Amino acid sequence: MHDTTADPWSATALDVQRRLSSLRESGEPGAVATVVGVEGSAYRRPGAKMVLTPEGDHLGGITAGCLEGPVVDLAGRVFESGEPVIETFDLMDDDEWGLGLGCNGVIDVLVEPVDDSWDPVLAALDAGESVATVTAVDGDAPLGARAVVRTDGSVTAPSDRTGLPDAVVEAIRDEAVDCAETGTWIARTVTTDEGDVTVFVDGVEPAPEMLVFGGQPDTGPVSSLARHVGFAVTVATARGGHADPERFPAADEVVSLRPADLDEHVDERTAVVLMSHNKLDDELALASVLETDAPYVGLMGPRERFEQIREELAADGVEFTDEQLARVATPVGLDVGGGEPVQIALSIVSEALAVLNGRGGGRLRDREGAIHGEREIIVDD
């Protein structure tokens, strides 16, 4: 289902991350294009990335399609020189009968080589940790000069390219930690004795995770759709004989777990979906994952089934707090109708994504205020 060869625009941040890892492992050349500035209404926001190879392949889309040609050309310059480049594209929709890009925005794109400045980023993501890159995009430092800042404030400088001047790193470090922790970005101009340096700070979070508990075939559509929209997916089956990766080819991992041990695979980034179709298994699994920080615990089945499970757990002395109950989604899913397995999967995966993004899943036309997230800090001073 998730075939990024057929459609590079369907690639997610997780696909981009994995391609970067494989390029670093193989030592093959690659380039990364990142949106580092937007004025007006653009298709993707700052931080959106695309990976390119010298053969002209690309993974990910940073616009609706209008800029990928020019960005491939920019990448050609990067492959030739080994140096980062930056370009501003003005997509203001003043030529309605022309190319008609219609993005109504001005977009700055940084294109840079896949070099060792990415290693601490990939290492952090692999360890499930957030990180921020701080990159010079203008002023009195070489374009692309970089530092990588972890959430504990520690900093790594690259060897393959110029590091960011220490004074700039020190001035921006606290804000970079904040960007890493919140997955947001900022652009800042820092004044030092050596001059002014404008940096783009890009908070990068690990991909969201989904743990699907259930070995029945209806686990398949849920796990493949979740993977398709950017979750790293683990399928957990309660019964050893079912833990066959070939049955869930879209899953990143298929494990066999006792329901009471589900908590070991869950953290504050994990959406959990309980669909074992076995009431006792779901009951044990629910009690286990609600002890973790999982922000979303979807439970398949009607409301009455959940009430039965609660009563049975209460009889065993297990009572849930309001905070725990608030994380339980049952009946699971957004209210989109349609009873086919893929439609049920759509409903579940949409709800999990909404909850992880702090959204409510209703219609955007009925939402007040901006449709992009509140988590984004847009500052340019």
Place this chain on the structure above:
Amino acid sequence: MHDTTADPWSATALDVQRRLSSLRESGEPGAVATVVGVEGSAYRRPGAKMVLTPEGDHLGGITAGCLEGPVVDLAGRVFESGEPVIETFDLMDDDEWGLGLGCNGVIDVLVEPVDDSWDPVLAALDAGESVATVTAVDGDAPLGARAVVRTDGSVTAPSDRTGLPDAVVEAIRDEAVDCAETGTWIARTVTTDEGDVTVFVDGVEPAPEMLVFGGQPDTGPVSSLARHVGFAVTVATARGGHADPERFPAADEVVSLRPADLDEHVDERTAVVLMSHNKLDDELALASVLETDAPYVGLMGPRERFEQIREELAADGVEFTDEQLARVATPVGLDVGGGEPVQIALSIVSEALAVLNGRGGGRLRDREGAIHGEREIIVDD
């Protein structure tokens, strides 16, 4: 993306319909399993179908996976005898440590050969029309005796199997027309001079359609996800040079259309998504499709862009009625967050499905009443 070979549970009603058509065209043997009765809470509702072949392949899932083995066995009996069979499965969850099917329901499954009784059904669906099958499932008529009733009340009897007695057809015809028109089902026992016959009336509607207007690459994730969840998808590009089917492999059709001619491809079953990224093209397209019965018209872009479009159309003397405005979804999509192209596609396709199903998005846990549709009439007398 939509690979039903890899995962038969991801097959939709549209896939089942197409497989039936190809079996009828090739003359190869096949069987159809249909849920014809449910007591309690089952995974799929009456009318859910699965197509099986003598090789043991199946497309579609009528349970979460617990019954497919037994249904494959039932189909074996059908291939041997050429006669329909029916079986009742009791999935009541009283054996929590056993197989643990957990469906908490009793489910009746009819398995019947793919014979000429399907031809009028497939012909109607191909013509974009609804239809109802009326099938004897108990009583004083051969099991599987059938009539097909169209929305104009005309009836076709099969040659390959026994037709339903005329008196039964007459008694049920009006209700069958109603089931066809609403895509619902009923079970009824009809008393005639020849005895009592219980029939299952199965209203079958053509698959929902999505018309995606836009030739940019971001059309790809939308069209492939829409196809994956059961829409028949047409991609319309305004610029002739882009109407290349290879660019949108998931689409059923790729056409090049002037935006003002979009109405020709739209009826009351079509969800329209306008994402040309060209304001004037979207404007002409919007004016065109709002003259049709399209129940959903999603318009990509911020609210202000729609206001500009309205003002420009008003200056040309085009004013929308409240009824027309109510069908416009802008900003398009459900509020799930995430700015990647596949996540935008998820948001759009979820909203289109919800609107076509008369749902509001939002979380099922916050919905009052039953989570299954109001359109379903459950009568068994």
